[in-house]
Amino acid sequence: MNQLSYKAQRRLILFGFLIVPVALCLTFSYYPAASLIYYSFTDWTGTGWDMNWVGLDNYKQIFTEPEVFLALKNNAYYFVGGLIQVALSLWFAVILTSRLKGRYGFRVMLFLPYVLHSVATVIMFKNVYHLDYGSLNSLLRTIGLESWQQSWLGNPHLVNVSLAFISMWKYMGLNMVIFIGALQSIPSDLYEAGSIDGASGWQKFRYITVPSIKSVLSLMLLLTLTGALEAFDIPYIMMLGANGTSTFVVQTVDTAFKYQSFGLASAMAVVLLIIVIFFIIIQRKVLFREER
Amino acid sequence: MKKPLLVTMTAVLSLSMLAACGSNNNEGNANTAGNTSGSANTAANEGGSGGEAKLSGTIKMLTHRTDYINDGTMERYLKKFQEKYPDAKVEFEGLTNYATDIKTRLTTGETGDVLMIPSGMPASDLPKYFEPLPDSMFDDVYFADNSAFEGKRYGITTGVNTQGIVYNKKAFEKAGIAKAPTTLDELYDAAKKLKEAGIIPLYMNFGAQWPMGSWGDGSAFYVAGDADLTTKMAADPAPFQEGNAWGILAKIGRDFIKNGWVEKDLYTNNWEMSKGEIASGKAAMYFLGNWVIPQVIGAGAASEDIGFVPFPYDNSGKLNAPLGGDYMMGVSANSKNKELAIAWTDFFVKESGYVADSGFMPILKSEKAESPQLAEFQAANPTFIEGLPNNDKFAEIANKAQIGIGTGNYIQDLLLSKDLKAGLDELNKKWAKAKTDLGY
Structure with a gap:
């Protein structure tokens, strides 16, 4: 040696x-x-x-048959759900970084759904959405709102919303933890200075918090977008893509395994890959522009 | 670059977890341990074959029956085999997700010595992966030529299935129905009475998706009375019509949904639970194959409470019923011990007791089914139509048109489309387009 x-x-x-x-x-x-x-x-x-x-x-x-891209319409539900999820998680993050009693307990509670495997999550939500035995409909019945009871998975106008809600519920905790991390890195003297100058809670949020976590926020939005494009596990495990819930990836998997067309399915996967890479490039351009 | 790959991998993994409840159309999700009692020795037909006791060695069998490996049934079959060939050993490997996993195994060559031939494999591919079986094995056997190519036979059926109404006699009694329906009017009448009695008339298992095949490709050929329907369909640009078998079946299915004669929550997969509901009489009927009967009994029903009759799709009183083979069993072309593998295959389908244990009809034409349900079915005297493998062009067109034969997904849409005509037209449109694209 x-x-x-x-x-x-x-x-x-x-x-x-x-x-x-x-x-x-x-x-x-x-x-x-x-x-x-x-x-x-x-x-x-x-x-x-x-x-x-x-x-x-x-x-x-792929590019001449509109049906293939029609599935992206269903991905849009997950994107909208994702936007609500980012807003909610930011809200929770702000609340849970303040000096709230029992904040660690709440953080754990909100983060736990992310730790559960999707299959477990979906099986759980099957029991929530079930028409006869589901806990959601039982709850509505108990509090006298029978007329609000729905076939959560059967109603074609509702089903994608129901599914997007699961995804929102599952991933919100992760977003929240990332936001909490970003929020904790803001020096507290900024807020003190703001208080001395007489800033209200909203003004502190708008002029101190938001600018400080801007890069994390835009990263989150782009992750939401790519996550929505790749939505697969929840609609597939819950519905097998039936009742108009088939997303782009569900359709890709069906093409490969149900219709034995691995060639076409591979091409669909490549197209998705290109779309995602495209968004990642945009993300890099937007995120690191200021640093240069 | 990595993320989409991760997604694809997750996709594949999740699929393999799921497809266990999706793709095994013919034998269901057979997780019912404990229905394997008694009848094993009844099919024994030994003696007279003393001179062959020289085969020895170890072979491996791949099977979809993980339940039979876990509860020791396979081991029992092996013991019986060893009475004949004391030096022979068989190892078993169960694949939970057989229908898709076996394709990968074939591609990579890890097939063991004996395996089930994946359904839907084009006949021209058989010689690549399988060893021809001796013709002497096929005397008096159903579906002898279903896995044949250029005069050689590569697989032997492991059981014969039919399909019809599996019903709970107690539930029928409670609703005041005296006898099982033999015409469509009687079926509708029974459904009405069952609903009035607070019983789910027919558990369709809409949400599980694969059982929906009964309302389409699983039944169309015998309702049409034409074993070779798929060949005709491959030549027809608009095979889905209100007046033909497809329309007849879809109309009955739609009527059941429209009148609330099926489970209420259509989109939740309640397959495992539904067996219990049929067994306990909370639900009265299944429209499935005889393979489900042992599973319903395993879920707690007494055998004498479960009946089985042909599906009454019209009022003529003269019904057709299908005969279909379960998985075909074959010997791998890579096997190092083909003689033993062939002997085991022959023993497994004819003498082991597997066929009766699984609730199938005997594979020998001269034998009568032993179970009371199959006897009841045969007593109704339907005209049996022996199913043929799907025409290769038919399969290609269906795949190209993204009509999932055997998966049931397009039937879900058909049964819920605004009106029957529109639903059928939609299928015809896809069919015609795929047919022209392929140049057939």
């Missing part, structure tokens, strides 16, 4: 440590991604290795 120069030793150690994560990353991230792109140019059915190169046919089909 001693004969090696310092530089060589350094290289050896660097490579030694890096090789494992890089190999894992290449095997489980980049190789599948490259295959995905390759499959998107073929007519692979998912069984065996027989496939024909079809060029851009799959992409042509």
Whole structure:
């Protein structure tokens, strides 16, 4: 070992440590991604290795058949839900960074839904939304609001709202924790100075809090957007995409596994990938513009 | 770059968790331990085959029946096999999500020696993955040619299914219905009386999605009285018509929903719960295959309370019923011990008792079904129509049109569309477009 120069030793150690994560990353991230792109140019059915190169046919089909993009309409529900979720989480974050009694307990309570696995969450909400035995309808019955009882999953006008609510309920805690982190990094003397100058609570929020967490806020909004585009687990586990709840990813999965068209499904996944990358680029441009 | 991949992976993972309750159309989500009593030894037909006791070695079998591995039923079959071939060993591997996982296994070659042939595999692919079975195995066996290609047979059926109304006799009694319906009018009448008695007339399992196949592709061929319906459909630009089998079935399904003769909450998947409701008589009928009967009994019903009759889709009194094969079983082309694998396959489908334990009808044409429900079904004397595998072009058109044959998703939409005609026209439009796109 001693004969090696310092530089060589350094290289050896660097490579030694890096090789494992890089190999894992290449095997489980980049190789599948490259295959995905390759499959998107073929007519692979998912069984065996027989496939024909079809060029851009799959992409042509995606962009010429409006049905494929109609599913994005359902993603919009999750985006709107996400906006409400960001607003709510900010509200809770502000309340729970103040000197409220039992604030740690509340933080844990609001964060817990995020820790639950989606499958568990959905099974739980099945019991909430069930028409006969569901706790929501039982509650409405008990407090005398029978007329408000709904078929939460059967009514085509309500079902996407019901589902988007689950997603909101689940992810709000995470947003809140991130906001709390950002809020705690604001120096308290700013608020003290504001109080001395006679600023009201709203003014402090508007002119001190918001500008200080602006970058986190815009990051949150973009994450909401990409999250909404990728909405999958909740509509799929709850409804299998039935009753007009199929999102873009649900449709991709159906295309692959129900209609045995892995080629087309890969192309759909690539299109989604491009859309998401597009938004990430925008996010970088917006977020880091000021820092330069 | 990583995030969408993560999503795709999550997608695949969640799918594999879910599809266990989705894709096993023919044998249901057979998680009912404890319905495997008694009848195992009745199918025994041994003796006379003494001279073959030289086969030895170890083979591996892949199966969808994880329940039979866990409760020791498979082990019991193996013991019986070893009475014949003491040096033979069989290992079992259960795949919870067989229908999709097996495709990956075939692609990568990890198929074991004996496995169930995935339904929907094009016949031309069979020689790539499977070993031809000797013709002597197929004497008197149903569906001998369903997994055949160019004169060679690659799979043997593991059970024969039919389909009809599974009903709870106690519930019928309570609603004052004297006998099981044999015509459509009687079926509607029974449903009306059941509803008045506060019983769910028919548990459709709309929310589970896959049981909806009964109202479409699972039944159309026998209602039409044409085993080869899919070949005709592949040549027809508008196969979904109000007057034909598709319209007849959809109309009955729609009537049941419209009149509130099905479960109230359509969109929640209550599959496991529904078995208990049928068993206890809270719900009266299922429109499914005979494979569900052992599961209903496993959910707490007494066998003598459960009846099974053909589905009365019209008033003629002369009904058709389907005969369909469950999974076909085959020997992998990669197997190192093909002789033993073939012997095990033959034993498994004919002598092990698996067929009767699973509630299937015997695979030999000359044998009579033993269960009281299947006897009742046969006593109604329906004309049995033997199902054929789907025409390859039919399957291609359906996939291209995104009509999920076997999944039930398009039937959900059809039964809830504003009117029947509009729903059928929608399907015809997709069908015609896919057909022209493919050039068929």
